[in-house]
Amino acid sequence: MIPEDHPRYKSLVMREHLAECARKGIVSLEGLTAHGRGEAFDYLLGEKTTDPALKAARTAAAFLITAKKPVFSVNGNTAALAASLIADLQCVSGIDVEVNLFHRTEERMDKITRFLESAGVRVLKGTAERLVPLTHDRALCLRNGIFSADVVFVPLEDGDRCEALVKMGKRVITVDLNPLSRTSRTASLTIVDEVTRAIPHISHFFEHMTLMDAEELISCHENRTYLKAALDEIAGRLKYALD
Amino acid sequence: MIPEDHPRYKSLVMREHLAECARKGIVSLEGLTAHGRGEAFDYLLGEKTTDPALKAARTAAAFLITAKKPVFSVNGNTAALAASLIADLQCVSGIDVEVNLFHRTEERMDKITRFLESAGVRVLKGTAERLVPLTHDRALCLRNGIFSADVVFVPLEDGDRCEALVKMGKRVITVDLNPLSRTSRTASLTIVDEVTRAIPHISHFFEHMTLMDAEELISCHENRTYLKAALDEIAGRLKYALD
Numbered sequence: 371m372i373p374e375d376h377p378r379y380k381s382l383v384m385r386e387h388l389a390e391c392a393r394k395g396i397v398s399l400e401g402l403t404a405h406g407r408g409e410a411f412d413y414l415l416g417e418k419t420t421d422p423a424l425k426a427a428r429t430a431a432a433f434l435i436t437a438k439k440p441v442f443s444v445n446g447n448t449a450a451l452a453a454s455l456i457a458d459l460q461c462v463s464g465i466d467v468e469v470n471l472f473h474r475t476e477e478r479m480d481k482i483t484r485f486l487e488s489a490g491v492r493v494l495k496g497t498a499e500r501l502v503p504l505t506h507d508r509a510l511c512l513r514n515g516i517f518s519a520d521v522v523f524v525p526l527e528d529g530d531r532c533e534a535l536v537k538m539g540k541r542v543i544t545v546d547l548n549p550l551s552r553t554s555r556t557a558s559l560t561i562v563d564e565v566t567r568a569i570p571h572i573s574h575f576f577e578h579m580t581l582m583d584a585e586e587l588i589s590c591h592e593n594r595t596y597l598k599a600a601l602d603e604i605a606g607r608l609k610y611a612l613d
Numbered sequence: 614m615i616p617e618d619h620p621r622y623k624s625l626v627m628r629e630h631l632a633e634c635a636r637k638g639i640v641s642l643e644g645l646t647a648h649g650r651g652e653a654f655d656y657l658l659g660e661k662t663t664d665p666a667l668k669a670a671r672t673a674a675a676f677l678i679t680a681k682k683p684v685f686s687v688n689g690n691t692a693a694l695a696a697s698l699i700a701d702l703q704c705v706s707g708i709d710v711e712v713n714l715f716h717r718t719e720e721r722m723d724k725i726t727r728f729l730e731s732a733g734v735r736v737l738k739g740t741a742e743r744l745v746p747l748t749h750d751r752a753l754c755l756r757n758g759i760f761s762a763d764v765v766f767v768p769l770e771d772g773d774r775c776e777a778l779v780k781m782g783k784r785v786i787t788v789d790l791n792p793l794s795r796t797s798r799t800a801s802l803t804i805v806d807e808v809t810r811a812i813p814h815i816s817h818f819f820e821h822m823t824l825m826d827a828e829e830l831i832s833c834h835e836n837r838t839y840l841k842a843a844l845d846e847i848a849g850r851l852k853y854a855l856d
Contacts, residue, residue: 389642399632399645406649410791413650548653550854598855605851608844611793612837 381409381417384451384566391450396481398473401447404526411547412564414604422599423563424571429591430543430559431575432584433521434463437541441494441519443470443511448525448565449482453489455569460491463576465523468494468515472528474507502534525565532556545569549600559593562600624652624660627694627809634693639724641716644690647769654790655807657847665842666806667814672834673766673786673802674818675827677706680764680784684737686713686754691768691808692725696732698812703734705816708766711737711758715771717750745777768808775799788812792843802836805843 372382388405391397397405419427434440442465444456449469460467469482483493500509501517508531511517522535525545529552535542536556544557545568554560561568615625631648634640640648662670677683685708687699692712703710712725726736743752744760751774754760765778768788772795778785779799787800788811797803804811 385643385646389646392642399635399642400628402642402645403628403631403649403652406646406651407653407656408649409646410650410653413791413793548656550656555855594855601851601854605848608848608851611844612798612841 378417381412385409388447388450391446394481395478396485397446397450398471398478400473401445401450405447408526408547408564411549411604414607415547415562415600416603416607417564419563419567419571420600420603422596422603423561423568426559426561426596427563427568427571428575428579429587430523430561430568430572431579432587432591433541433543433559434465434523434572434576435579435581435584436588437519437521439519440465440521440523441516442467443516443522443524443527444468444482444486445471445524445526446473446478446482449486452525452566452569453486453491455566455573456486457490459569459573459576462573466494466515466519467491468512470511470516470524472508472531474510502531503537504530504534525568527553527557529553529556549597549604554597557593559591560596562596621660624655628652631690631693634689637724638721639728640689640693641714641721643716644688644693648690651769651790651807654792654847657850658790658805658843659846659850660807662806662810662814663843663846665839665846666804666811669802669804669839670806670811670814671818671822672830673804673811673815674822675830675834676764676784676786676802677708677766677815677819678822678824678827679831680762682762683708683764683766684759684762685710686759686765686767686770687711687725687729688714688767688769689716689721689725692729695768695809695812696729696734698809698816699729700733702812702816702819706819709737709758709762710734711755713754713759713767715751715774717753745774746780747773747777768811770796770800772796772799792840792847797840800836802834803839805839 388397392402486493494512494515496512498510501511502509521541523543527544532553533556541558543559544553545561545565546554549562631640635645729736737755737758739755741753744754745752764784766786770787775796776799784801786802787796788804788808789797792805
């Protein structure tokens with residue numbers, strides 16, 4: 371049992387929850403390692419949403435509001451960490467949700483779909499086709515989902531696939547705690563924040579944004595500034611970390 | 614298959630190997646997440662041994678040479694990553710090796726012991742007793758192993774246990790990629806490096822060090838300088854990381 375007054379309580383509970391989800395076959399073993407990488411960067415960022423990350427979340431809401439067909443691509447870690455938050459975002463925005471996995475098996479697809487549905491998420495169904503310019507099963511997605519989306523919201527994404535989606539002409543919004551990852555650098559918009567903090571911010575901004583605000587935010591947006599701000603935050607914190 | 618010319622080939626192979634060891638029950642699910650945290654810090658350190666980390670490895674060899682009874686405490690991750698390197702260090706230094714796990718089950722103890730033995734490591738046997746001032750099974754160690762050691766070499770250690778060993782009056786040497794972790798700050802000596810790079814350095818220095826060199830190294834050693842140097846290295850690299 372983790373004591374509730376532990377300074378890093380939330381992070382430790384999340385870690386145990388993910389291990390439990392790995393035992394159930396929702397999270398892959400590779401997903402646990404990826405979560406650890408995220409934990410380290412979150413630790414360096416102070417385990418809180420920075421001002422630039424909040425602005426990025428606001429810009430993400432703007433992208434979603436102005437999109438013709440936004441799709442939320444959910445993997446095992448995102449489902450395990452944020453199922454009810456995904457349901458909330460879908461409720462306010464109507465966004466389509468597609469389960470799309472890097473370590474894809476039919477069993478995991480089913481488990482994650484049922485896990486999301488039990489949290490109130492409406493999940494796109496259909497037969498996946500090889501429509502993303504990648505080799506093997508990583509090319510699979512739904513024709514009426516990611517393939518026809520103009521904006522794809524895909525937290526915790528792999529660099530290769532992020533790049534492939536951008537090449538397909540899509541606007542890709544990601545959530546990634548590593549400001550230096552290929553995903554962070556390649557995405558149209560990167561929210562450098564922990565996924566369970568970022569999604570509720572997007573839902574909130576979506577509810578309170580006009581179309582005019584959204585268009586202005588998008589017009590002056592530059593992804594590199596969010597990444598640079600996150601690096602500056604980390605470097606600034608390291609400077610006095612041992613004092 | 615990870616292509617051999619991938620710039621992060623070694624790191625990716627290691628990640629897959631650990632996932633495989635988790636499937637076999639040698640590495641715990643929590644160990645996979647911990648490995649991810651290490652990966653992130655190693656990435657920030659440039660995935661190479663820095664000069665201060667090399668000096669720390671040299672000092673570790675000095676501690677081992679001058680020890681009356683040094684013991685190497687091995688957990689699942691260390692065994693999975695470095696079994697043959699542990700055998701090499703034992704060969705040059707004669708150090709006793711005790712398997713000591715945070716997520717302890719008899720099954721994992723047996724599996725890890727057999728894994729190490731198959732790599733040529735001589736593993737201490739006996740009945741573990743509650744001799745470390747911690748609650749539950751985390752107190753367990755061997756009376757003729759860690760309990761009677763004056764120097765404990767314990768890479769990838771938990772903060773609580775590191776602190777408890779120091780309180781028992783032992784000199785604790787650790788390997789930890791996070792220069793800010795409680796383990797790093799609490800240990801007598803922290804090598805901020807990846808464990809498969811650090812152990813061969815210690816073996817090499819052990820073979821080529823006189824007792825006089827060792828005593829001089831120990832006399833002028835201050836752990837904080839290694840941690841500060843690692844933070845400076847990370848901060849320096851972040852500064853130009855996006856350029």
